[in-house]
Amino acid sequence: SQQGEEDPQALSIQEGENATMNCSYKTSINNLQWYRQNSGRGLVHLILIRSNEREKHSGRLRVTLDTSKKSSSLLITASRAADTASYFCALTRNSGNTPLVFGKGTRLSVIA
């Protein structure tokens, strides 16, 4: 498969807890991106991490990338009910100017 695969498929946590989602892939990548999708809406870009980076932060988001294990994780700290959404990882492959390939997503529910 050339797409990332998110794990878990669904996650339910209490408000204030941290949420961790993982993405595994099989191809060589140029970068990996995470997107968020609220129900019935378009996707919104959250963060991009390049293949030569190991960790990036943006507000309450922390993304890690381990190219040796071909995996990435997205951590949302101090989650809020408004974080309830689906989260997708997307890969830009090394093979050139090719479109992003999305995984199946993790559905996060944050209970107030």
Added chain:
Amino acid sequence: EADIYQTPRYLVIGTGKKITLECSQTMGHDKMYWYQQDPGMELHLIHYSYGVNSTEKGDLSSESTVSRIRTEHFPLTLESARPSHTSQYLCASSAYQNTGELFFGEGSRLTVL
């Protein structure tokens, strides 16, 4: 906020009708994409374009067609809609020189009866 617009947001039509889903962006992006997504499922790339008069089919076979006559406009057409075409269609764009970040429209949810 992304300047990419899709119309209609919702459409319910009968089998056999011809429909066009519109997508326009005001960011001057060269690259534009159409993804198909069933509720709660993954996105499948069905068409993309890297510039005017350039269109390619994506990973998922689709009976739809696209055109790219102007940079800002990337409409998707179904000549004869069927119930199997019921889905959400998401349009996206990105700048040619950037690292691939996509800007998405709000989607067009199509229901074919």
